[in-house]
Amino acid sequence: MKFTLSAVLLEAADLELESAFWHQLLGGTVTRTQTHHFLRIDGFPAFVIQLAPEHLPPQWPGGRSQQMHVDLAVDDLEAADRLAVSAGARRLSPVGDVAVSPATGSRVYASPAGHPFCLRAE
Template sequence: MSLKLGAVIIDAAALEEESTFWHQFLGGSVAATETHHFLSAEGFPTLVIQHAAGQAPPEWPDGASQQVHLDITAADLAAAESRAVEAGARQLSGHVYASPAGHPFCLRQA
């Protein structure tokens, strides 16, 4: 049996804001429906930003469990951190950031 990761699904109450953040940060192209935005970016599986009206941001590092987070590697860590913040991320601690919907992700040196 051969398995392959098809997509990563990210819930967001504010679909446009979350989709715009990931698109500005990762680049690539977006195909949109009323409830889902599909982001294709080089080096990543498809990211599907899914409208979820009741989505509430997780709390980092305490509070509700995180379920999942992305680790993103970059050749130029400082440039990636700047780009994330310019796109709308907020720094939580060290190299841990949150998207506008509050989903945590880590930036790591490649």
């Protein structure tokens, strides 16, 4: 039996804000329905933003569980950091220090809906 990851779903109270963030960060195309936005990116499973009007953002670390997070390998950590922040990400760690070694470092962010994700130098 073979399993293949077909999609990653993230909940958000604001479909437009969350899907616009991931689209700006990762590119691809967005298909919208009233309850879901489907982001198709070459080489990725589908990213699906699902409407959850009562969604409460994770308070990670040290609060409400993160439930899951996305790790993204990047070839230019500094450029990826600038793109993520300009797209609307909130840096969680390191908060103010962006001088982590670009060759070996990683940074943790939250999307506009509060979903944690990491950018890791590859």
